[in-house]
Amino acid sequence: MLPTTSSALLRRVAVEQADSRAPSLIAAVVRGGETLWTGARGRVDGARPSADTQYRIGSITKTFVAVLVLRLRDEGRLDLNDPLDKHVPGTSLGHLTVAQLLAHTGGLTSESPGAWWERAEGADWQALAGSLTDGALRHRAGARFHYSNVGYGVLGELVARLRGVTWLEALSAEVLEPLGLTRTTPHPRAPHALGWAVHPYADVLLNEPTPDSGAMAPAGQLWSTANDLARWTRFLAGDTGEVLHPDTVAEMREPAHVDDGDAWTAGYGLGLQAFRDSGRRLTGHGGSMPGFLASVVADPRTTTGALVLTNSTTGVGVMTVALDLLKLVDEYEPALPAEWLPMERADPTLMALTGPWYWGPTPYALHLMPNGWLNLRPVNGSGRASRFRPEPDGTWTGLDGYYSGETLRVIHRPDGTPAALDLATFIFTRTPYDPTAPVPGGVDDQGWHGGSPPLRNF
Structure with missing residues (x-):
């Protein structure tokens, strides 16, 4: 990065470390696909920490567990609507x-x-399951967001049951090894930081314990490094390798519940936190x-992300720092848009679908994208818009907004030319209310005219 950008980023880190008294x-x-900048302050074993120094990442562990669950879903081993008892x-x-x-909406105790x-040293699954009596449910299932560490202990057991190995063994084989996260482990490996509590009224430290959490480990057991979490931040932004399809990670990022209604700034998806900050839609997790x-946060639109790790129990605004680092990078060195390149070839039958279509009197434009994807948007820029992914049966599936998950199909005339688009039963025609198209309810045979409509005899 430019020297001015690096200086601004380092200053933000230095101010936080000094003001918050972070060890x-x-x-x-x-x-x-790269790490643009790293910066560190303070000392670990008498030296400044490096990007290979391990820290405990707490609840960022949940994002790894959620990926394991979504892999099982994508393989058809489970459905997200399945009851746990199945x-x-x-x-x-x-x-x-x-x-x-996954979304902390089951009402389970925190x-x-x-x-x-x-x-405390963690117990096994049988002990945890036995402790979860009827009193463990604090809210009606689905009624509200209530963060539950216990829920992720349960999901770790779910992964173990379906994989036939521990959740950690599944994590290593399915996620850590493929992504090259060699320094993300359940227990610390040198070089690693010690965990400290900083006295509120004196500049002295108290060492914190780091026991094995047993069946609760999926809620917060993992240790990692800046190097490894940089790769994980890229994963959350969409650089998923072969571990998950980017569409699945995008699904995980969508908030299932929000904390503050219509003007929401924070919510939670399927194992990922969602944020709206300074006009951006962000994803990540704190720990x-x-x-x-610890914190990781990413902007999938620009693929810019930030992470922060510290060895202090409280008092360090790691998420605030991560968000501030993103703002600084966007201000000093905004991301360039992806370079436009023409397609190598276009299917003539798909080219015939492009151009204007009308939902009633409202003009839309259909644009052909690479790989047979379609982009249908209102001409005036406001209203329902969506991209559509082609399916083997000749239809398309909506990916965004109102039409997400809905089916788009082409209605052809007897001569094979496209007559209309059927999108979730809405009919789009080549001209406004085309009388030759199959518009439900028919089209007034008086047609378009000026002034008052003619009187009809009934």
């Missing part, structure tokens, strides 16, 4: 769906019953465990 803090910025029978939570557990799980705080 150490490291941050990074990514864009496209795959993990015998619990008091059997009526909750997989999607509700923490596991018993001792403070983040500081905290005793002695550690």
Whole structure:
């Protein structure tokens, strides 16, 4: 990055580390397929932390577990609407769906019953399941967002049941190894930071414990590095390799529930947090465990992302810093739009679909995209718009907005030319209310005319 950009980024990190009295803090910025910048302050073992220094990442672990669950969904091993009892029978939570557990909308208690799980040695699945009595449900399922660490302990067991190995073994084989995340582990490996609590009224430290969380580990067990989380941030922005289809990650990013209604700024999707900040739609996750705080955030539109790691229990605004780093990069070095290149070839039958179409009297334009995708948008720029992905049966499936998931098909005339588009039963015609097209309810045989309509005899 330009020296002025690097200086501004480092200053933001330095101010946070000093003002928040963080023992150490490291941050990074990514864009496209590379890490553009890293910066660190403070000390780990007497030296400035590097991009290979491990920190505990807390609830960012949940994003990895969610990816494992969505892989199972994409393979047809489960449906997000499946009740838990279908795959993990015998619990008091059997009526909750997989999607509700992923999105924290099942009403499940936030923490596991018993001792403070983040500081206590964790028990096995049987002990956790046995502790989840009827009192573990705090809200009606689906009624509201209620963050639940317990829910991700349950999802870890779901993965283990369907894979026949532990969730950590599945994670290593299916996600960490393919993406090259060699320094993301369930337990620390040198070089790593120690977790500290900073005294509120004196500049002294207290070491925090880092026990194995047992069955609750899927909620926050993992350790990672700036290098590894930079690759994970790129993954969340859409650079998914062969681990998940980008459309699935986009599905994970969509908020299933929001915290603040119509003017929402924060919500939660399928294992990913959603943010609206300074006109941008962002995704990511925060993490905290005793002695550690972490955050990752990405802008899928520009592929710019930021991450922050620190070894302090509280008091460091890691998510705020990550958002500020994104703002600084956008201000100093905004992302360039993707370079436009023409398609190598276009199917003549698809070319025949391009151009103006009308939903009633409203003009739309259909644009042909690479790989047979279609883009249907109102000519005036406002209204229902969507991209459509081709399907093997000759139809298209909507990917955005109002028509997401809906089917678009072409209605042909006897001579094979396109007469109309059927989009979720709405008929689009080549001219406004084309009388030769199959418009439901028919088209007034008086046609278009000026002034008052003629009187009819009834």
